[in-house]
Amino acid sequence: MIAISLSDEKIQTAELLTIERIVNHLPVFAAFDQDRITQIAEIVFDLFSEEDGLDALFGLVRDNLPEKLYETAYAMACDVAAADGHIKETELRLLEEIRHELNIDRLHAGAIERAARARHLTT
Numbered sequence: 001m002i003a004i005s006l007s008d009e010k011i012q013t014a015e016l017l018t019i020e021r022i023v024n025h026l027p028v029f030a031a032f033d034q035d036r037i038t039q040i041a042e043i044v045f046d047l048f049s050e051e052d053g054l055d056a057l058f059g060l061v062r063d064n065l066p067e068k069l070y071e072t073a074y075a076m077a078c079d080v081a082a083a084d085g086h087i088k089e090t091e092l093r094l095l096e097e098i099r100h101e102l103n104i105d106r107l108h109a110g111a112i113e114r115a116a117r118a119r120h121l122t123t
Contacts (some may be wrong), residue, residue: 002044003057004080007094018083022076028069058101070102078116085122
């Protein structure tokens with residue numbers, strides 16, 4: 001979620017609020033120590049400044065996230081990308097990379113993306 005927010009080099013308030021809402025309300029984060037968010041954000045910041053940082057980030061994700069939660073992680077990334085009402089090109093490219101790295105089926109990814117879009121539409 002943090003990586004998607006950083007992908008366009010400008011963290012939007014709506015994205016931060018979405019991350020906070022997700023962490024505070026979804027069952028997958030029930031045992032998560034919220035004080036770790038700052039530490040995780042710093043790691044992502046540092047990795048984004050390195051040449052092979054994205055590869056390292058995906059390595060960390062695969063090493064620390066059970067495979068059964070890959071689609072959940074993708075759904076959360078989609079929600080953060082859609083939170084400000086505009087999905088930028090850099091966010092789209094990172095979402096594509098996430099789909100590839102986490103081996104998310106294209107049909108499933110499309111459904112997840114459509115749901116995120118529907119949740120964040122405005123009138």
